[in-house]
Amino acid sequence: MTEIQASSPRARPFATALREGIDARGVTLAWLRERLAERGNPVSMATLSYWRSGARRPEGAQSLTAIRDIEDLLNLDAGSLRNLLGASQRTGPLGTNTFPLNAVDLEERVRQTFLAMGASYPDPTRELTVHSISDIGPDGALQRRTTRMLVQATSGTVTAIPFVEVSPGIPVPAPRFEAIAGGRVSVLHSDATNEVHGMMFELDRPITSPATAMIEWTVEYPDGGAAETDEIGHAVALQSRELVVWTRFHPDALPDWVEEVDETPHDVNIVRRDLQGAHSVHAVRRGFGPGALAIRWGYGEWTPRPES
16 A cells, blocks of 8 residues: 655645646736637636636546646646546536337336336436347357446436346246346346346445446346347447447357347347357447347248338
């Protein structure tokens, strides 16, 4: 463990370092504003005053460029102010939190499941990065799904996050949820149709917007419990930076055909995929959502579905 002395620049907040730099240089905010404007990085007096008082902090590319100029104008070491800012406090553009599927009845059952577990609907988090890995057993049925996720609080402080497994039109027994890292499973709930199964993932440490947390869990299905399931994927209610869905097939249950299904509240896109001798197939989307990305498979002759 390294102790940080009070005199260390990293121990001082950005606002304090900025004030001390201005005082040491013997200049005013008006002087600083004029010099920045001359360099093509204008910053208003009000913004400079907010930065100096600590009421606000620089955010965005233009502001951070201005900070580099301020370091130079105040004869400070390059990075001495910028390094005190740490990670951005912005969540970035969120868009509208939207149920990812065009299914009003299913959304209501998901909402009721959230409420039954003590969660708000929609919950105040965003799934920034998602890796969803599904294992298909020798009988062609889903055995296990592992999800690793970088999740961000979008407002307030988040202590637990609700997740649901849905199988529209296909009742399945309650699966077994198990936390791998980042927290624990604290609450479980299944709706009366057995088409929506939910869990609350309680975080190791609460996160306050816009902080993030890494979490990982598995869902295991009883033998034969998901035998009728021939499509598996992941849905997001807000735009995700990266969504990866990877389906792995047992060597004794390689499908005769595979499809990649990309569904949003307004459209469905389906692309035929070829395993080409492999035992798995994956799909990737970046800047995707709200919507769902899935892998669908089958045995025997391919038959188009209504949405196809």
